Amino acid sequence: MSGRAIARRTLAWAALALLGAGCAGATPDAPDYRGIPPWASRAIPEARGEFRVAPDGKRTAVRYAGWTTRDFERFPTYAYGDQRPDPAVQRVTMPAGVVGDAQKGRALFMNRSKGPCYACHLVPGDDVWPAGSAGPDQSMIGDRKLSDQYLYQVVWDARALFPNTVMPPWGTAGVFSSQEIVDLVAYLQTLKGPVPPEKDPNRNPFTRAKPAGFGDNLDPTNNPALVLADDADAVWAARGPSGKACGDCHEGGVARAMRGVATRYPKFVKTYGRVMSIEDFLTMHAPETTGLEMRSESNDNINMSVLIKRASNGMPVRVDLESPEARAALARGKATFHRKVGERNHACADCHTPDAAAGKFLSGRLLADVRTGLTRHFPTWRTDRAEIWDMRKRFQWCMTPLGMNMLAADSIEYAELELYLTSFDNGKPLNVPGIRH
Amino acid sequence: MTDIGKVRLRVPSTIKAGDVVQVRSLIIHPMERIERDQQGKIVQKNYNYINKVTVTYLGKTIAVFDTTQSVAENPFFSFTFKATDPGQLKVQFLDTTGGKYEGTADIKFS
Numbered sequence: 001m002s003g004r005a006i007a008r009r010t011l012a013w014a015a016l017a018l019l020g021a022g023c024a025g026a027t028p029d030a031p032d033y034r035g036i037p038p039w040a041s042r043a044i045p046e047a048r049g050e051f052r053v054a055p056d057g058k059r060t061a062v063r064y065a066g067w068t069t070r071d072f073e074r075f076p077t078y079a080y081g082d083q084r085p086d087p088a089v090q091r092v093t094m095p096a097g098v099v100g101d102a103q104k105g106r107a108l109f110m111n112r113s114k115g116p117c118y119a120c121h122l123v124p125g126d127d128v129w130p131a132g133s134a135g136p137d138q139s140m141i142g143d144r145k146l147s148d149q150y151l152y153q154v155v156w157d158a159r160a161l162f163p164n165t166v167m168p169p170w171g172t173a174g175v176f177s178s179q180e181i182v183d184l185v186a187y188l189q190t191l192k193g194p195v196p197p198e199k200d201p202n203r204n205p206f207t208r209a210k211p212a213g214f215g216d217n218l219d220p221t222n223n224p225a226l227v228l229a230d231d232a233d234a235v236w237a238a239r240g241p242s243g244k245a246c247g248d249c250h251e252g253g254v255a256r257a258m259r260g261v262a263t264r265y266p267k268f269v270k271t272y273g274r275v276m277s278i279e280d281f282l283t284m285h286a287p288e289t290t291g292l293e294m295r296s297e298s299n300d301n302i303n304m305s306v307l308i309k310r311a312s313n314g315m316p317v318r319v320d321l322e323s324p325e326a327r328a329a330l331a332r333g334k335a336t337f338h339r340k341v342g343e344r345n346h347a348c349a350d351c352h353t354p355d356a357a358a359g360k361f362l363s364g365r366l367l368a369d370v371r372t373g374l375t376r377h378f379p380t381w382r383t384d385r386a387e388i389w390d391m392r393k394r395f396q397w398c399m400t401p402l403g404m405n406m407l408a409a410d411s412i413e414y415a416e417l418e419l420y421l422t423s424f425d426n427g428k429p430l431n432v433p434g435i436r437h
Numbered sequence: 438m439t440d441i442g443k444v445r446l447r448v449p450s451t452i453k454a455g456d457v458v459q460v461r462s463l464i465i466h467p468m469e470r471i472e473r474d475q476q477g478k479i480v481q482k483n484y485n486y487i488n489k490v491t492v493t494y495l496g497k498t499i500a501v502f503d504t505t506q507s508v509a510e511n512p513f514f515s516f517t518f519k520a521t522d523p524g525q526l527k528v529q530f531l532d533t534t535g536g537k538y539e540g541t542a543d544i545k546f547s
Contacts, residue, residue: 221445221447222463224511228440228465
């Protein structure tokens with residue numbers, strides 16, 4: 001046995017031991033959902049995850065301009081009150097006598113309103129752009145002499161064959177119909193080698209260059225977020241209805257008064273009995289002190305968060321991971337990270353852990369690895385949206401297209417998920433605002 | 438969009454007389470496109486984009502850029518000039534709706 005294999009086996013035993021301890025309930029690291037206070041959202045209307053109900057009972061989601069308004073009520077969400085299990089695994093038999101159309105199958109494979117399948121699986125064709133590598137390369141799957149029934153089951157619900165797969169159960173979720181899956185199978189069977197030589201190395205996600213980034217994020221002529229967020233200077237100085245301004249209590253200017261503050265968030269705030277990010281805290285703290293509203297996802301809230309976090313730029317993140325409240329929140333955040341939700345039956349972990357798809361391409365997007373720390377540059381400038389996004393809007397964006405109703409931006413669930421993600425940033429320097437695609 | 442027209446200019450922190458200096462500038466601007474139908478007629482008439490950038494140094498215009506709708510949102514402009522005397526550098530942005538935005542930088546020698 002090689003050294004690495006021994007190490008892996010030891011690890012497996014350690015994991016088993018931990019699992020045992022978790023079952024016994026002796027450790028606080030198993031998620032415990034009791035005692036979470038109810039929370040009334042203080043977000044702007046489009047960030048609350050609410051619904052408009054038409055007289056005929058049809059529900060449309062209220063979300064940001066340009067986002068889908070589809071209601072994904074059928075599928076589990078990250079809400080702690082929603083402990084619906086994953087949809088049951090469906091074992092299916094391919095209907096006999098139905099002939100698949102490979103051409104239609106290819107169109108379905110490429111259909112952006114369905115999968116698209118090419119976002120994870122590479123197949124030949126110059127129009128397959130930008131292909132992803134999150135799933136296996138299927139360029140020659142037709143050579144593997146797999147039965148039609150086998151492929152039909154894998155597309156319908158791959159969990160029947162691979163319990164830990166990250167492949168969405170397309171048939172079970174109702175994304176593809178039986179006939180459509182038969183067409184897809186017919187197309188897959190046509191994919192035979194040899195694969196034509198690659199003309200463009202960037203077409204192939206396995207040889208594609210990794211994105212290079214966007215330069216100095218703290219240069220105001222390079223990062224529009226710095227220019228936009230300086231509105232917060234005026235908000236900091238403004239006197240609210242109570243006659244007080246931020247600087248009246250936090251003396252010495254933002255840079256001095258707020259130095260190091262952001263390194264400790266998200267944290268458990270006793271007054272409110274919940275974990276809060278800076279953004280969450282401002283929604284309560286501003287109205288209670290200056291009397292100014294600072295709703296979650298409003299410009300004032302995000303700009304002020306940027307201002308406060310910038311005062312800690314370069315300082316290492318130091319969130320509390322040890323107090324009983326923090327440990328309980330971390331356990332819940334971690335459980336959320338690994339929980340499968342939505343139409344696609346995806347968990348955060350499916351894309352952002354190295355055991356799954358982290359470091360691979362989802363279409364043209366390189367999937368980040370949670371262990372590198374993904375929060376310390378938030379709020380961040382998003383080049384493709386031309387907006388400053390905080391972590392919450394990023395969460396909302398991540399899961400909504402995957403078929404899950406988003407939660408309120410200032411929900412406890414998101415705060416604890418952020419705490420779990422931030423635990424990987426501990427010790428690494430804050431760098432706000434970042435720039436990302 | 439209340440932030441429209443915010444300008445940031447950056448010049449190197451140390452400049453010597455006679456240096457060729459690189460200026461970097463960014464302006465917050467939506468740069469809306471002119472959209473046309475199949476016949477080439479303008480569909481969206483509310484377009485608004487920057488069509489002229491003027492650089493003034495020591496009160497004299499030293500460069501004018503004619504820009505078109507194909508420049509990105511929140512555009513970034515960079516150019517060089519020769520710093521002969523200390524004084525003010527001004528970059529002015531004009532857009533199709535008559536908006537006039539400017540940023541200034543003090544050129545000081547060290």
